[in-house]
Amino acid sequence: xxxxxxxxxxxxxxxxxxxxxxxxxxxxxxxxxxxxxxxxxxxxxxxxxxxxxxxxxxxxxxxxxxxxxxxxxxxxxxxxxxxxxxxxxxxxxxxxxxxxxxxxxxxxxxxxxxxxxxxxxxxxx
Amino acid sequence: xxxxxxxxxxxxxxxxxxxxxxxxxxxxxxxxxxxxxxxxxxxxxxxxxxxxxxxxxxxxxxxxxxxxxxxxxxxxxxxxxxxxxxxxxxxxxxxxxxxxxxxxxxxxxxxxxxxxxxxxxxxxx
DNA sequence: AACGTATTAAACCAGTTGGTTAAATACAAA
DNA sequence: TTTGTATTTAACCAACTGGTTTAATACGTT
Numbered sequence: 315x316x317x318x319x320x321x322x323x324x325x326x327x328x329x330x331x332x333x334x335x336x337x338x339x340x341x342x343x344x345x346x347x348x349x350x351x352x353x354x355x356x357x358x359x360x361x362x363x364x365x366x367x368x369x370x371x372x373x374x375x376x377x378x379x380x381x382x383x384x385x386x387x388x389x390x391x392x393x394x395x396x397x398x399x400x401x402x403x404x405x406x407x408x409x410x411x412x413x414x415x416x417x418x419x420x421x422x423x424x425x426x427x428x429x430x431x432x433x434x435x436x437x438x439x
Numbered sequence: 440x441x442x443x444x445x446x447x448x449x450x451x452x453x454x455x456x457x458x459x460x461x462x463x464x465x466x467x468x469x470x471x472x473x474x475x476x477x478x479x480x481x482x483x484x485x486x487x488x489x490x491x492x493x494x495x496x497x498x499x500x501x502x503x504x505x506x507x508x509x510x511x512x513x514x515x516x517x518x519x520x521x522x523x524x525x526x527x528x529x530x531x532x533x534x535x536x537x538x539x540x541x542x543x544x545x546x547x548x549x550x551x552x553x554x555x556x557x558x559x560x561x562x563x564x
Numbered sequence: 565a566a567c568g569t570a571t572t573a574a575a576c577c578a579g580t581t582g583g584t585t586a587a588a589t590a591c592a593a594a
Numbered sequence: 595t596t597t598g599t600a601t602t603t604a605a606c607c608a609a610c611t612g613g614t615t616t617a618a619t620a621c622g623t624t
Contacts, residue, residue, distance in 0.1 A: 319451050326448035327612085328441060331520070338527065344571060357613055359572060364611095378570045378621040386527035393525065395456070396518045402463065402511035452582085469601060482583055484602060489581090503591045503600045 317369075318395060321388045324368035329353070330361050334370060337384035344380060443520060446513045449493035454478070455486050459495060462509035469505060 315323075324330055333347055348358040362382060365371045370389070371382045440448075449455055458472055473483040487507060490496045495514070496507045 316453060318456070319453055322447050323451035325520075326444050326451055328444055329612090331443070334524075338524065345569090353612095354614065355571070356573085356615085360612070363572095380571065384524075384527065386524045389521050389524050390528045393518070393521045395450075396514050396521065399459075399463065399509075399511045399514050400518065402509065403515045454582090470599090478582095479584065480601070481585085481603080485582070488602095505601065 317388065318391055320368045321370070321392045324364050324370055325392070327361070327364075329358075330365055333358075333361060333365065334384060337371060337382060341381045341383040344382070347382060442513065443516055445493045446495070446517045449489050449495055450517070452486070452489075454483075455490055458483075458486060458490065459509060462496060462507060466506045466508040469507070472507060 329351060332350070336342060336347060336350075344355070344359060344362065347362070348355050351358060362371065362373075365382075366373060368388060369385055372385050373380050373382050454476060457475070461467060461472060461475075469480070469483060469487065472487070473480050476483060487496065487498075490507075491498060493513060494510055497510050498505050498507050
């Protein structure tokens with residue numbers, strides 16, 4: 315499977331996303347990772363294997379522990395893919411912006427109270 | 440299934456990502472969408488249903504055609520999730536930056552040629 | 565050597581996925 | 595009303611997923 319599909323399908327599970335969130339706060343052993351979940355250890359072990367295959371985590375050895383560490387690099391590619399569409403989901407806000415600006419112009423012309431505009435973050439134009 | 444999982448798993452297939460890319464250039468009928476793929480029409484129809492359930496596309500009716508239109512909104516949530524990790528995948532570049540800056544400082548001190556620094560895009564700090 | 569803890573492997577299961585082909589439906593045009 | 599075109603549904607299939615329980619493995623401690 316291609317890297318991007320591998321990344322997205324690894325992210326398509328709430329348990330795995332929660333594991334990544336946990337690992338964002340620092341490396342952890344399998345038991346530590348498993349603790350918050352109402353799920354058997356082998357199930358967690360399988361999730362970790364999925365994350366490892368997607369290269370979202372890396373594992374080392376320390377005695378009988380196999381600590382996991384977050385590796386965010388694959389997310390960069392996923393982000394770049396999604397990024398292509400940012401303009402599209404911001405468009406409606408831009409249109410709303412334009413509409414509100416127009417309203418505002420009118421209200422100013424009519425000496426009425428001004429109208430707030432939505433804030434559209436401009437990133438990586 | 441939660442919205443985010445729905446979105447990520449819809450994106451976890453190259454055919455579906457290609458369909459979205461096609462729709463980014465404008466609405467299209469099912470046949471038009473299917474044309475570039477070495478796959479039966481029912482297969483495409485199923486992919487479209489997955490995208491529709493994830494609300495990544497919307498469909499209307501026009502005579503016997505059911506044109507599909509891209510709806511990028513769910514990508515915003517996906518982007519926001521990934522966004523949390525941006526700093527982590529940029530860190531190594533920041534470290535590289537720091538290292539190169541240090542090198543440069545030294546080379547300037549030694550009156551040697553300056554060293555280039557990597558450009559790390561600063562988005563949404 | 566035996567025990568306890570951490571982790572994985574194996575075998576199993578039900579449900580989902582991604583594809584197929586063949587048949588049904590919806591509409592326009594002749 | 596028949597025909598043609600666009601699309602979906604149904605039935606099927608193999609492979610994958612996400613979970614289980616039970617057993618194996620790896621290592622540190624006693």
